[in-house]
Amino acid sequence: MTPRPAGRGPEAREGATSGTEVPMDVHEAIATRRALRSLAPAEISDELIRDLAAHAGLAPSCANNQPWRFVFVAAPDRLEAMKSVFSAGNRWCHEASLMIAVVSRKEDDCVIRDRDYHLFDTGLAVAFLMLRATELGLIAHPVAGYSPDRTRDVLGIPAGFDIITIILVGRRAPEPNPTLSPEKLEAESRRPERLAFEEYAFLDRYGR
Ligand SMILES: Cc1cc2nc3c(=O)[nH]c(=O)nc-3n(C[C@H](O)[C@H](O)[C@H](O)COP(=O)(O)O)c2cc1C
Numbered sequence: 001m002t003p004r005p006a007g008r009g010p011e012a013r014e015g016a017t018s019g020t021e022v023p024m025d026v027h028e029a030i031a032t033r034r035a036l037r038s039l040a041p042a043e044i045s046d047e048l049i050r051d052l053a054a055h056a057g058l059a060p061s062c063a064n065n066q067p068w069r070f071v072f073v074a075a076p077d078r079l080e081a082m083k084s085v086f087s088a089g090n091r092w093c094h095e096a097s098l099m100i101a102v103v104s105r106k107e108d109d110c111v112i113r114d115r116d117y118h119l120f121d122t123g124l125a126v127a128f129l130m131l132r133a134t135e136l137g138l139i140a141h142p143v144a145g146y147s148p149d150r151t152r153d154v155l156g157i158p159a160g161f162d163i164i165t166i167i168l169v170g171r172r173a174p175e176p177n178p179t180l181s182p183e184k185l186e187a188e189s190r191r192p193e194r195l196a197f198e199e200y201a202f203l204d205r206y207g208r
């Protein structure tokens with residue numbers, strides 16, 4: 001794992017919102033992150049796992065409820081067991097050095113009339129984790145293509161917790177994964193297109 005530069009731990013920035021601009025490289029992490037699928041082995045240390053968890057844990061949450069829970073899977077036999085949970089199109093996931101199951105449940109976060117916040121808050125934490133992984137030179141790719149039932153069995157996740165995503169972590173492989181479909185192969189070299197501003201951002205009132 002790339003050592004964290006001194007003074008740049010998650011705790012080092014506390015109270016940094018002084019109202020003046022401080023040099024940061026948030027843009028670079030956001031622009032660099034990619035959901036790549038051709039993974040090569042990465043060294044997974046306890047320090048790395050704690051680092052990723054610590055950055056995720058700094059995410060905001062409704063009433064500071066912190067509903068996110070992560071199961072970090074790095075032991076070879078557990079990674080092997082996890083291979084059975086992925087859908088056929090996600091065969092590339094088998095190459096991950098670290099798999100992170102992300103779970104949360106409704107009762108651990110705000111429910112304001114018909115608004116449940118646990119998925120939203122957990123998504124924020126996942127974004128922070130992925131950006132930190134990107135900063136460390138790692139791929140951190142979230143997927144939805146897995147069996148929640150099998151994942152629950154393999155990892156012993158209690159009933160009542162939603163299994164929201166599994167994040168696959170590794171280094172970028174120099175060669176494309178041979179199991180990728182032509183579209184996914186294309187996405188290895190070119191970021192899939194995004195909506196135009198007008199399609200998702202509105203001024204003063206919803207719509208055009
Ligand atoms: C919730 C979620 C589920 C996803 N599920 C899968 C998946 O099952 N398999 C896969 O190959 N990619 C999956 N992806 C990756 C997306 O396809 C990818 O993020 C998108 O195409 C944009 O590419 P980019 O992240 O490299 O910009 C998922 C991403 C998210 C956020």
